[in-house]
Amino acid sequence: KAGVTQTPRYLIKTRGQQVTLSCSPISGHRSVSWYQQTPGQGLQFLFEYFSETQRNKGNFPGRFSGRQFSNSRSEMNVSTLELGDSALYLCASSASGVSPLHFGNGTRLTVT
């Protein structure tokens, strides 16, 4: 069974630009969550989608948004990028809320 796939693996953007990250969950998994990992703050929850609906949201500004498609694939968008948005963005999927999260290898975003 293929794991969680995140694309691209690396991304370099300029301050003020926007970026879209993609996540393909494990087949059959309907829940997709996004996390941001930085050296200073560690892993922080961004949001969770289940059956195309946002089920939970973390404490991030509105510049961070996401969506989930009918095939459970998810995208995360960050607009008006700031230097502090440089981080590893991790996507995780699960079959249901009580199943463990399976993480992808992440997208490393660098904002210059």
Add this chain to the structure above:
Amino acid sequence: DQQVKQNSPSLSVQEGRISILNCDYTNSMFDYFLWYKKYPAEGPTFLISISSIKDKNEDGRFTVFLNKSAKHLSLHIVPSQPGDSAVYFCAASDTGANSKLTFGKGITLSVRP
């Protein structure tokens, strides 16, 4: 304010001995706790979890203990193996499930052969 704290950034143990990784939390609403392991350049991998209605859960070499009154949990690895060398994250949820996890900053475990 860090709601999940892993105060020791690193731990080094001898192969075959016990590794004890500690985690403290401040939010009394947390009712589900997990441990994840992370190797470089990979995403975290789920290890073991425990519900707040239990005080111990075992899975092979891994045991998690929960002390709700002290708001403290620990992960015991016995016996420790060199392949266990990784960063270990403690995480907690107030949803009773694997969503909206709050993570600690991680502990780097090194198991010496």
